[in-house]
Amino acid sequence: MTVWESFELRQMARVFLGLAAILAGLAVAGGAFGAHALKDHLTARSLEIFETGVRYQMYHALGLLAIAILLLQQPAANGLLTVAGWGFVGGVLIFSGSLYGLSLSGIKWLGAITPLGGVAFLVGWVCLASAALSVKQP
Numbered sequence: 001m002t003v004w005e006s007f008e009l010r011q012m013a014r015v016f017l018g019l020a021a022i023l024a025g026l027a028v029a030g031g032a033f034g035a036h037a038l039k040d041h042l043t044a045r046s047l048e049i050f051e052t053g054v055r056y057q058m059y060h061a062l063g064l065l066a067i068a069i070l071l072l073q074q075p076a077a078n079g080l081l082t083v084a085g086w087g088f089v090g091g092v093l094i095f096s097g098s099l100y101g102l103s104l105s106g107i108k109w110l111g112a113i114t115p116l117g118g119v120a121f122l123v124g125w126v127c128l129a130s131a132a133l134s135v136k137q138p
Contacts, residue, residue: 009075016068016085023061023092030054030100046103053099060088060121067128080131087124091117 031054038047067085071078095117102110 013068013071016064020061020064027054027058049099050103053096057092057096060092064088074135077131080127084124084127087120091120
């Protein structure tokens with residue numbers, strides 16, 4: 001690995017670590033917001049939809065944290081890990097974002113794009129599994 005490749009790898013790990021922290025912090029804030037500020041303003045179903053978005057956001061923020069760490073530990077798998085990380089970020093934006101929009105606005109067509117975020121999550125998990133299986137042990 002060249003010095004430049006090593007630098008790029010560390011930079012990507014830093015980006016994912018930062019995004020993981022932001023997404024996790026926002027998930028905590030969103031959970032508190034839903035539990036306290038929204039409970040009297042949304043239907044039970046809308047609140048359930050909002051909470052699903054928060055839950056999946058936190059799951060994938062933690063997954064992104066793991067990817068950031070793995071990038072530094074397993075540089076040979078950096079291509080798959082990078083795709084996995086961006087899959088998680090894109091999934092949070094599309095999946096959780098559409099659920100937040102649906103629950104807060106009631107705009108039904110937002111529910112139609114939610115599965116695209118689910119596909120991004122699945123791509124991320126498949127790439128993470130592939131990275132784990134492709135790493136050669138010394």
